[in-house]
Amino acid sequence: MHIPVMLNECLEALITDPAGVYVDGTLGNGGHSAEILKRLSDGGTLIGFDRDIEAIERVQKKLFSGEGKRVELVHDNYANMALQLDRLGVEKVDGLLLDLGVSSFQLDVAGRGFSFQQDAPIDMRMDQTQGRTAGELVNHAPEAELADIIYRYGEEKASRRIARAIAEARVKKEIETTLELAAIVERAKGGRKGKKTHPATKTFQALRMAVNDELAGIEQVLETMIENVVEGGRIVVLTFHSLEDRMVKRFFARHVPREESLQQGGVKRIYDEPPVKWIWKKPLTATEEEQAVNPRSRSAKLRAVEVGV
Known part of the structure; x- marks a missing residue:
């Protein structure tokens, strides 16, 4: 509701x-x-x-x-x-x-790919009729561009470390789902360590803001x-x-x-x-x-x- x-x-x-x-x-x-x-x-x-x-x-x-x-x-x-x-x-x-x-x-419908609470393709577009998806950004943007996006829009201090982890992971295989991406970010940040906020929260926010300008x-x-x-x-x-x-x-x-x-x-x-x-x-x-x-x-x-x- x-x-x-x-x-x-x-x-x-x-x-x-x-x-x-x-x-x-x-x-x-x-x-x-x-x-x-x-x-x-x-x-x-x-x-x-x-x-x-x-x-x-x-x-x-x-x-x-x-x-x-x-x-x-x-x-x-x-x-x-x-x-x-x-x-x-x-x-x-x-x-x-x-x-x-x-x-x-948008958050609750898994297929939109906004949230890491449910597994889904990494889309995040508010208008699904146009523009590149967050998945395309994650899998094809240069590492430096990814780091800049995560830092600028997510105010994430670990942006370079996260971007490096994403770049290394996508060499082995394409990052296809929200849960895959969230797990990569979580490992890059050293796990949850009792924190209330999920380690991938700022990264997902940053990708969403970038994709939708x-x-x-x-x-x-x-x-x-x-x-x-x-x-x-x-x-x-x-x-x-x-x-x-x-x-x-x-x-x-x-x-x-x-x-x-x-x-x-x-x-x-x-x-x-x-x-x-x-x-x-x-x-x-x-x-x-x-x-x-x-x-x-x-x-x-x-x-x-x-x-x-």
């Missing part, structure tokens, strides 16, 4: 006008989207994006089959959101929600969509690890006005257009009660801004 993370906090930050246009850039299992729609009036509109066609089809059938024009689901990477909204004739939106976690459906997608959707939010509208972003959170924080911070003293006296407001203001100065985190019920919420951070100050 998929439990939307920090659901009430996300919706309280997001919705300012029940008759407005709201975008869920990461539809997933539709948990956030379904609740957004419940809070909108008959004049409100929900637009959901997902690069996974299975998510679009599943959510359309399960949640939105009778909603008609109130709901529009788009099969595309959220990086292309501004172009798709232009195609739909939507000039401005009242709110944008991005939940950057991997959906529980996730950081570039986040940057692109923020850069293009901040111009397409109405004055007084909100952008709400839920992140699950430090790389994403730092990127979102720095992007928003560039748009928050700050005062700079001038040599001739007085001050000047410095910011990237359009200006925004923080809804909260520090990110929200899940309550202890939510973390106990939904362990996936433990690493979540929620940041939100209002456009136009």
Whole structure:
């Protein structure tokens, strides 16, 4: 069962006008989207994006089959959101929600290859219709490139040792499944040694982010969509690890006005257009009660801004 993370906090930050246009850039299992729609009036509109066609089809059938024009689901990477909204004739939106976690459906379906909890081909593509798989990356990328990916996207200190172990293993035979890969990484890191987190966690995260070009997608959707939010509208972003959170924080911070003293006296407001203001100065985190019920919420951070100050 998929439990939307920090659901009430996300919706309280997001919705300012029940008759407005709201975008869920990461539809997933539709948990956030379904609740957004419940809070909108008959004049409100929900637009959901997902690069996974299975998510679009599943959510359309399960949640939105009778909603008609109130709901529009788009099969595309959220990086292309501004172009798709232009195609739909939507000039401005009242709110944008991005939940950057991997959906529980993708994690739990073995054939998608996101997790080492079940044995499966090493795929990890969010959109299985395009791009190279994580298996192709693992078996054919140069050792130095692998080490760089694992260090950059996984913040894994043992990246060189892991990349060397992968390179040595694939010479003997192709690395075919998630459990094979996890075992190679575990041996390279010296086993679990009583640690709660599996030794392959950061490596799998890094491969997934590289295959799906996730950081570039986040940057692109923020850069293009901040111009397409109405004055007084909100952008709400839920992140699950430090790389994403730092990127979102720095992007928003560039748009928050700050005062700079001038040599001739007085001050000047410095910011990237359009200006925004923080809804909260520090990110929200899940309550202890939510973390106990939904362990996936433990690493979540929620940041939100209002456009136009």
